Amino acid sequence: MPGYYLFYSMETQVITVREHIIQTACKLFHEQGYNLTGINQIIDEAGLAKASLYYHFPSKEDLCVAYLQRRNKLWFDGLESYLNGTSEPRHRIVKTFDFRALHLENNNFGGCSYIKIISEMPQRGEKINRQVLLQKEKQRLFFLELTRLAIGNRKTAARVADTIFLLFDGGTVQCQVYREVTPLQVARRAVVELLDGL
Amino acid sequence: MPGYYLFYSMETQVITVREHIIQTACKLFHEQGYNLTGINQIIDEAGLAKASLYYHFPSKEDLCVAYLQRRNKLWFDGLESYLNGTSEPRHRIVKTFDFRALHLENNNFGGCSYIKIISEMPQRGEKINRQVLLQKEKQRLFFLELTRLAIGNRKTAARVADTIFLLFDGGTVQCQVYREVTPLQVARRAVVELLDGL
DNA sequence: AAACAAGTAGACAGACTTGTCTGAATGCCG
């Protein structure tokens, strides 16, 4: 276990410096945007020396990759815990929309990290690009698997899942724009009717 | 008509300096992102003096507002011309998705300017915020009006229109992520089935 | 002729950016 200078996170758990950097970057990148957050601000906020940051992350882009991975982990971990006890596939799909709304509210309607980062960096680097596609694909497959379970493994399942995924992303960005949960509630209802109509 | 030093745009039309600035900023902001495009690059590309730019636009933020307005005008003008001859409301809705795909392809899958700008500037200024909400609302009302015509003025029309709008934005951002038109084609099909099922 | 509008070139201020580097300190492990 590397890192002997340790920090305490909000839950009073001992965490490594590396973890402390990721948490700080996660917060600032998501709240202020990647380009508007400087390395200096991150180390100030985290109370670190600059060399310590560059000891763990060779560049800002590498820190960005860690940020994206962390956001994805937080999302899926939170979702899993939210869905705990719900086994019926349709309920799981619908509750995912509920959790999304909750998640956005708790994150001040900051939107989806992946959509944000590709909006900030149209000519994005290879590492970031791969990370975005990887995580988006994870989300798509999550809905695909549940849809197959929900409506039987028909050949329409893929298209239905993609439609649900479209409503999911559409709801997410519209919540970001309007800063309220209504769009995801509309999306949720559309999903229910889509599944009921089959 | 102010501006006697005139430029020639691609279509060999005489345009004012102000127009030339907007066109250049439009291209660069959308291709590279707002924060990654500097004032200096804009004047270099446009072949202008810095004072000339600040003569027409007091700040970069004001130029941003003009950029957003222009993108919206280009979109709706192009759409109107694309829909010319199509009067049936359902066809108009569906063809809007076709045009969106075409439009994104022609703009190198740059995505939606409004979603991009709020992703770049989470704590956005008042002027930009107002502009984004204004234009997004225009799009929403566009679909609402057509939906009312398409399915009759039932009370479900608003919800159907909002669902279409969700599929529209979802398709747009996913096309931006994946850099291909497939998501909008899926969205288009979902819209057709949604309207047919009523 | 004088005033004004609209443009030129480019220096400048003041702040910011990422990343490197030096030099020291600390704790652990063999």
Added chain:
DNA sequence: CGGCATTCAGACAAGTCTGTCTACTTGTTT
């Protein structure tokens, strides 16, 4: 004790950013 990993503080390089300013030119209008 020696060596290594990890962290500190902060100067520094080399560049970027927005916005202001001076000094000048040109065409139009009064």
